[in-house]
Amino acid sequence: MESKKTILVCCGTGCLANGSQKIYDAFKEQLKALELDVELIPDVKGTGCHGLCQKGPLVHILPQQITYVHVKDSDVPEIIAKSITNNEVIDRLLYFDAQQKAKVQSKEDWTFDKKQMRLALRNVGHIDNESIDDYIERDGYKAIAKVLKNMKPQEVIDEMKHSKLRGRGGGGFLTGLKWSFAAKAEGSPKYVICNADEGDPGAFMDRSVLEGDPHTVLEGMAICAYAIGANRGFLYVRDEYGLAVKNMKKAIEAAKKRGFLGENILGTEFSFDAEIVRGGGAFVCGEETALIASIEGKTGEPVQKPPFPADKGLWGKPTIINNVETWSNVPLIINKGADWFRSIGTENSPGTKVFALVGKIANTGLVEVPMGITLRELIFDIGGGIPGGRKFKAVQTGGPSGGCIPESKLDLPVDFDSLTAEGSMMGSGGLVVMDDRTCMVEVARFYMQFLYGESCGKCAPCREGIKRMLEILGDICEGRGQEGDIDLLLEMGEAIQESSLCALGKTAANPVISNIENFREEFEEHIKNKRCPAGVCKDLTEFYVDAEACKGCTLCAKRCPVGAISGEKKQLHVIDSEKCTKCGICIDSCKFNAIKVK
């Protein structure tokens, strides 16, 4: 007998934005209308993110393991006719793997997937995010049952300590150690918080887990609550994550109905309840003390540590805050054991890390890799390298608080300590790739602009310092840079690092400092010669056509939005600098690399 078919339609935010809801509905409707043989009725599941968002919407068919990319609702009848009823593969919907130079049938064989190892994302994309049964089928709530039946709270903490799991939100603090502080701390009641205020530009690791596998987060929190003696938990979710909130709400209700949350969980003495608190849109509320203030209904501003939340947190009581990805690892460690977990990754950063690969990279999306993998493998093997024939210039890790890492350091292993040593940081997992058309001064300005808008303004170095550094960077980008500016930026950066109140301020200068360290000549070129070598800063840029390279294809002239380029077919083209707005479309469209920056 033919085994039952399952159609997994990615309904993560990325694919939804590309119309996957329509595809899901079309499958449901058409399968029903066709009244296929009972044994063959395929199960359509809306799942969380499969990772390769750029190729979305994705549809995955089991058991044949066929993955279709860029699916449209108009493709549904063909997929049903060929792949569901006839086991045929539709070639045109398959993914073309640039590294293998071939079309690949299953995502399991994509180069994108091969070097990955999905622990935190183990269920995302594989289960219907609205089905608690799907979660249970994949060992869901097994860990909490094991803990409640066979382990004392101290044993849970010991196991977590032994696992050496480090906080995935960016801090990298040892999770088990943190739990042991809260377990020992005096004060009652105690609280457990899930930090889902993911705010780094371009990062969506936590969103994916919340949307695609909400129960694993609840299970992780319940295990911690048991270990430290808490009965109440909060999930602080940034307000923009509508789907995550919706899915999590349903998950909480379902878990309560089944007795995995609420009073006397699984018939034991242990009770734990969780609720969602929606953030108000402040980046700083990802900082744990500001997050706590926000839950308490106060202005989201950080307070001085110590005392740490594990001692005095929410309403002054011992509180454990962990990031979404950290929570997602907890049930796995309990089920498979700390020793197993430590066999993955590196000695001091065991396990895996989820990254959001964005920017100038072929495979934009979500990836999870064992710690210790090099940046080069991440960007070129998994990420597929830089598109458009351009060259790699830098990769920014750690969000606005991280730094940019140049080509020469691409063989750096990705773990908490190596990245910090290079003036960047692991952060929560944002990875922005930049090509040679990126101006590093402008990048520094961009991040400063972001932090300028997000600094809470409580402490002076962060509030006043970012403002003044941003002014100086603006001056440099617009041709008003002065001699001594670079040293002044470094001096101010150091002062802000040294004296700011919270991690936002302490790391705010990282993008500027690391860019100066790695790309100093670019800053000098802006200041001394009033020239932007990447051709990005409009006031410092002039384009020209290289007479030897230009083939006279007329493409640039056609694309130029202001008609600044003229030239006959097969003749050298000329740019009128008076008319040119320096938008750079000509550079990006020229196939012969003939447009140059003066």
Place this chain on the structure above:
Amino acid sequence: MEIIIDGKKAAVQEGETILQAARRNGIDIPTLCYSDALPGITSCRICMVEVKENGVTKRVASCAYPVHEGMEVTTDNETIRRTRNVLLNLYSARVPHNKDIKALKEKYDVPEIKRLQVNKGETHLAENCVLCGLCVKACEEMGTNAISTVFRGAEKKVGTPFDEPSDSCIGCGACASVCPTEAIQMTQENGVRTIWDKTFELIQCKECGKYFATAQEIAYVKQKIGNDMDMALCEKCKQKGNAAKFKEALKAELDI
């Protein structure tokens, strides 16, 4: 217990902050947002010191960091000076004409960073507020909560809700009295006090005739302590009265 501050042993009490311990031992650390009555704001960051404990060296805000047995504190070194220099320059870029910031810069011999002192038109010449938050904390402690910080980041300011005269303000002037940079305008003329765009009638001391408090303030305190005691005396006359009573009582004691 004992700690070391700037190479010297200093006796400290458990629960004290580094700042309190240092000041008691005659060691100077600058602050803007700190008051003994309203500690723990930690926003001004000019009280940063270097701490060495358990083999780790770190820079901390001395006004909030508790003393621990055996810790070594340095209140002045190259890094601390560099940081303070930048910070005070940032302050004076914000409030270029404030005399308290000028005085601090002079006291700590802070070199001028000219690049930061260019007024780009966004600084009001009359601006004196450095956003330390002491006024807000004082108002909160009074229980009135008439002012708070509004907006965030560089836009942040202190004000009443919607910048309108606040119903909660009792005109006590606690905010103005704790302000380290005299940024809060409080005027007093002909028995009327004006603060935060609201006017208050002042009550005269029945002994010396000096205007000393607003009617709302007295009513608020009476209601708060829940009795109807006579509060029509200014602080000085109250002290005088108490001293006289004490004298008489002592006399009576000695006569026996």
